[in-house]
Amino acid sequence: MGEKGVYTYDYWRPAVTVDNVVFSFDGTHLNVLLIKRGNEPFKDCWAFPGGFLDEDETLEEAARRELKEETGLTTKYLNEVGAFSDLDRDPRGRTITVAFASVVQPNKTAAVAGDDAKDARWFNIHEMPKLAFDHEKICRMALWKLRIAFINTPVVFALLNDIFTLPEMQRLYTDVFSREFDRRNFQKKFLASGILTPVAQSDEEKKSPHSPIQYRFNEASYAHLREKMLRC
Amino acid sequence: MGEKGVYTYDYWRPAVTVDNVVFSFDGTHLNVLLIKRGNEPFKDCWAFPGGFLDEDETLEEAARRELKEETGLTTKYLNEVGAFSDLDRDPRGRTITVAFASVVQPNKTAAVAGDDAKDARWFNIHEMPKLAFDHEKICRMALWKLRIAFINTPVVFALLNDIFTLPEMQRLYTDVFSREFDRRNFQKKFLASGILTPVAQSDEEKKSPHSPIQYRFNEASYAHLREKMLRC
């Protein structure tokens, strides 16, 4: 594999790659993982981790493999963002890419740093450097789809730690939607939905009645709520 | 082009195709355009019109070209459904496809019949024959995305004629969402939104005060409404 001119076809074929837009939340801001490219084209530019599709894997499998190889991360949430095929998106030649968005929990983002020689960093979604290829276009689309997912799925809980507070959750929403939410209405809405279960805290843990209450995502309640929605 | 072994690459590449899921509305039901395949694999099976990506076009351009070539149709609405890459989806070898959904107005569906030798037919979305490749999977995803589009965009008016009645529109909604809507609430909702403009009808045209009123989509009002939504 990889020798010159091994693969011959009757008709033209594009090269096909996958790219990963990995989101995480540091307690304050929504971040995206970028790697500094070690090779041309766009050497030393920041880009999404990704690579070429192999013969024995689906696009989604390729995305997971590349993510693991380049960052050491695994994820439960992986969703297609779209296919990108502008003629000049890759100076090496005609390449189309299928982008995937994934999310990792805050306490699982550590692996990235100690991985390999490549420079990898988390960037605030609103303070991104210039990106390689058409990755800025991909980034916009990925954020757009993340918002849709926030509205229609419980993806928010895949971005939070298993145990979290409502103020944390609200900060995440604020960064994802780039707008403020009324704190009281935000809390009321989620508490009324019943999908949050308070975590029992010992008396020492709860320093005061006004320190944030810790919650856990109640999957069963969410499934129940979802059922009710579909029936209607 | 097309000679044996003309295209040689250092690395493996998949074949890349595009497929079109074309929706239209006949006044009663939501239909999808299928063509009967003339060649193997899946000879004589029904499938979505589509074909291979060419070197000088984006995926979207390829979708429009194939649609025109195979059915004579053009469309304003073309949206990506997704990329499909199961290993065994094409018995000829590894092929990935990017599916697009498009819609055409009722009075523009005639072109299909008189086009070329290939058999092409509109099928009710809920009475589809067995499809070639993984096109059933694509079909499900396309309908799902059409529903999302109905909720978030004015795509419904691209499926209706320029002039339409509310009962017509409601039948379309019923077929798209596979559920009944309360006629009174349905009408109230759209009339209150202000995006429908009644079409002036001469006295002869309006046979009675209880024949359906004809409307036209008010793009300006819709744009205005959309602005208001975004601001909030």
Added chain:
DNA sequence: TTTTATTGTGTAAAACTTACACATCGTAAC
């Protein structure tokens, strides 16, 4: 010690959604 920021909680109005009834007219059945 005082100030500021953060958190928890509750209430009233507005907007939207849902459920439901009746009158008119054309068409088909009788």
Added chain:
DNA sequence: GTTACGATGTGTAAGTTTTACACAATAAAA
């Protein structure tokens, strides 16, 4: 010709959801 049915237009009341907004308690900062 008459009657029954189905399709259309319109309106009202209840329920639900969303929005707007105020105050008390505590920890951290000044």
